[in-house]
Amino acid sequence: MLDIDTLDHSRLQLVPPLAPILVTGGAGFLGSHLCDELVGRGRSVICLDNLLTGQKANIAHLLDHPGFRFIDHDVIDPIALEVSAIYNLACPASPPHYQRDPVHTLKTSVFGAINLLDIARANDAPIFHASTSEIYGDPDVHPQPETYWGHTNSWGPRACYDEGKRCAETLFFDHVRQYGIDARLARIFNTYGPRMAIEDGRVVSNFIVQALTNGEITIYGDGTQTRSFCYVSDLIDGFLKLMALPQAPETPINLGNPVEFTMIELAHRIIALTGSRARIVHRPLPEDDPTQRRPVIERARALLDWEPTIGLSEGLQRTIAYFDALLGERSHAAGR
Ligand code: NAD
Numbered sequence: 393m394l395d396i397d398t399l400d401h402s403r404l405q406l407v408p409p410l411a412p413i414l415v416t417g418g419a420g421f422l423g424s425h426l427c428d429e430l431v432g433r434g435r436s437v438i439c440l441d442n443l444l445t446g447q448k449a450n451i452a453h454l455l456d457h458p459g460f461r462f463i464d465h466d467v468i469d470p471i472a473l474e475v476s477a478i479y480n481l482a483c484p485a486s487p488p489h490y491q492r493d494p495v496h497t498l499k500t501s502v503f504g505a506i507n508l509l510d511i512a513r514a515n516d517a518p519i520f521h522a523s524t525s526e527i528y529g530d531p532d533v534h535p536q537p538e539t540y541w542g543h544t545n546s547w548g549p550r551a552c553y554d555e556g557k558r559c560a561e562t563l564f565f566d567h568v569r570q571y572g573i574d575a576r577l578a579r580i581f582n583t584y585g586p587r588m589a590i591e592d593g594r595v596v597s598n599f600i601v602q603a604l605t606n607g608e609i610t611i612y613g614d615g616t617q618t619r620s621f622c623y624v625s626d627l628i629d630g631f632l633k634l635m636a637l638p639q640a641p642e643t644p645i646n647l648g649n650p651v652e653f654t655m656i657e658l659a660h661r662i663i664a665l666t667g668s669r670a671r672i673v674h675r676p677l678p679e680d681d682p683t684q685r686r687p688v689i690e691r692a693r694a695l696l697d698w699e700p701t702i703g704l705s706e707g708l709q710r711t712i713a714y715f716d717a718l719l720g721e722r723s724h725a726a727g728r
């Protein structure tokens with residue numbers, strides 16, 4: 393008879409547990425939602441972040457989870473980790489944030505890509521990279537398909553972000569060609585939702601906070617510029633579908649919501665949904681601000697069977713509820 397007590401239990405485990413999934417930028421807006429989704433699916437996760445624009449509050453509920461580990465680290469510095477897959481999201485995404493220390497932003501995209509690709513090679517692990525619609529610059533092709541090469545300014549104030557992300561795409565595809573890396577690149581179009589930082593500076597969080605505090609809603613320029621807004625859960629669903637493909641696509645894939653709005657329309661939608669008394673004011677348009685942006689998502693539809701499901705009003709309502717609660721907590725804490 394088998395004597396269970398004398399068995400070497402360590403040998404019984406024939407299938408080794410999967411190494412954790414690395415999420416860089418995991419304490420940020422998108423990264424924290426991705427960590428939630430991965431942990432919820434039973435995967436162990438290493439969240440690596442230098443907390444530049446992310447916040448511990450976004451992952452506070454995960455910190456005691458046995459399958460979750462937080463590492464405070466800057467991706468511009470190399471690090472050795474044992475992982476089974478990588479999601480590289482580390483990079484400030486809001487224009488005022490990425491322009492605050494442009495050299496560091498560029499290093500984050502370029503050195504960060506090199507360091508993460510080294511980890512992918514060392515572990516033979518698939519790697520997802522968060523690229524951006526910004527690589528299309530101020531597009532002269534509209535809407536933007538993946539085949540469009542873009543219209544960017546290499547030396548303007550947005551270049552630290554656009555050109556860094558473009559260089560990262562080059563690094564990823566050179567690693568595919570040169571070393572056979574399994575790389576999956578999403579070109580993300582404007583995405584919004586709960587856990588954007590109050591002081592993030594991007595348009596959706598700005599307008600909502602301004603509307604809820606009955607302040608001034610700051611439209612930059614005349615407000616006729618357009619963006620196409622994707623709700624966060626739709627986007628994360630796209631990330632997971634891209635990583636679940638049996639084979640990496642040969643090109644980056646646009647992920648975004650193809651319904652386009654002007655900033656004036658966005659402001660009025662938010663005023664209506666919040667019942668705000670805030671008034672609209674106009675501020676100077678930032679240099680090189682793209683005049684229009686809308687994704688062509690046929691590749692995502694065909695390859696991933698993916699398309700956004702949450703319309704702007706529903707997504708805004710959920711985001712407004714988040715900021716309303718957060719502002720309430722803050723004023724309560726301040727004794728007001
Ligand atoms: P975010 O600013 O909320 O999150 C970025 C996270 O990366 C933060 O937690 C920040 O602390 C961390 N980070 C920044 N630099 C780092 C560094 N050098 N080392 C380690 N961590 C660093 O922004 P987000 O909206 O969550 O964006 C996440 C990723 O998605 C970014 O790469 C961004 O370029 C990309 N993206 C986002 C959008 C969008 O609309 N949200 C659109 C296009 C691309």
Ligand code: UDP
Nearest residue numbers: 487593594595596598610611612617655681
């Ligand atoms: N914008 C605005 N008011 C704000 C913040 C942004 O009108 O308070 C405009 C900005 O000039 C741009 C658009 O909204 O035309 C989207 O800006 P965001 O920073 O959210 O994203 P990005 O420019 O990177 O697409």
